[in-house]
Amino acid sequence: MQPGIPENAATITFSGATELTNEHLDEWAISILADPVKKTPCAVDNFKLENGVIDARVYLKNTYGYSDWKCGQDFYESWERNETFYQSRLEAYKKEIENDMPVYDRFKMAGDILDVGGLTGTVREFLSKDCRYVSIDPFIDAFLKTAKTKIEAYQCLKQRCNFVGAVAEFIPFRAESFDWVHMRSMLDHVQVPDLALREAYRVLKPDGSLLIGLSVEGGKSGRKAPIRLAKDIVKETLGFVGMKKYKDSHTWHPTYVNLLKLITDNGFEVKDTYWQPYWKDQVVYVLASKG
Known part of the structure; x- marks a missing residue:
């Protein structure tokens, strides 16, 4: 183990190398x-x-929304660095894999795949071995903070991973390079969702596919339950008065209709919609193609 790296962390293992x-x-x-x-x-x-x-x-440091994005990103990275919490989550990670399996049984990604906001590439757990995969994420030290329990649960984390530090609004790859762009649990964290979708469109091949997975406001019905609405108001108020524990780390709160509009406004054609069973009509996956 290298100096300064916690024992429960994984190093990046490109080509089997032990150095970063x-x-x-x-x-x-x-x-x-x-x-x-x-x-x-x-x-x-x-x-x-x-x-x-x-x-x-x-980074779009002089653009509206940057400070909120930076606050959310700092919170997220701090959360990922909470090694003590993650050490005891082996069964939770295994359950996570089980819950996600139906999604990728339905949507069989193949060929060259770009995972935007993909962190350490856990979606590889559901991909065939002949896929070519690369993850981009602004959390550039993500591999240094991967808990042993997560590596034990996800077999893919024992394998090398193509990874580049980047944000969704500025993808560092050429146009028409990928068969699939995958965006899971990240569009509500980006600074400019439209720009992120335009970049996805740019890097997809003419017959490429976009797969977005997201928790949406009000779920399938589009309506929040009164108790959920009340809780959100309380949390928002506490965050506003300075209680960081309750500050919202999301930059966008789309409904299902909002999400579909974002996708079609940026040139995509919706092909399929799937509500992830475990989350009881709260998390949706949308498959789209270049229109």
Whole structure:
């Protein structure tokens, strides 16, 4: 174990290396790298590294909503770093896998897959071995904070993973590079959802597919139960008066109708909708194609 890395954390294991490096990012992923702003082809050497990971993060610091996004991101990263909490969650992780299995039995992703906000790539648990996969996430140290219990539950975390530090609004890959873009439990955390969807459209191949999984306000009916509405008002008030424990870490609270509008407004055609059984009509997965 390297100095400064907690014992229950995993190092990034690109090509079986034990040091923190992704200089062995798969050749196919290297070949489609692009400047996240200019969108032009870009070599690995043109990116800066942080802890050995390609850092392609671009922030909209002067745009409305950045401070809320940064607050939410800081909270999320702090939550992920809570190693004491995660050490005891082996059975919860196994249950998580069981609950997600029906989603990926229905939606069989294949080919070249970009996981936006994919963190350590746990969706690989449901992918076939011949898929080519890469995850991007602004939490660039995610692999350093992966608890042993999670690695024990998710077999995919024992395998190397293509990973680049990046945000959804500025994807560091060339146009028409992927067969699938996967966005699970992340669109309500981005600063600009429209831009995130436009980037997904850009990097998808002409016959590519987008899969979005999200908890939506009011669930399938679109209506919040009175007790849930009351609880949300109390939490929002407590967060507003400075109680960080209750501050909302989300930047967007879409209903199912809002989500569909976002998807179609940005050029996609909705193909299928699936309500994840475990969450009782509160979490929806939407499959869309380039219209």
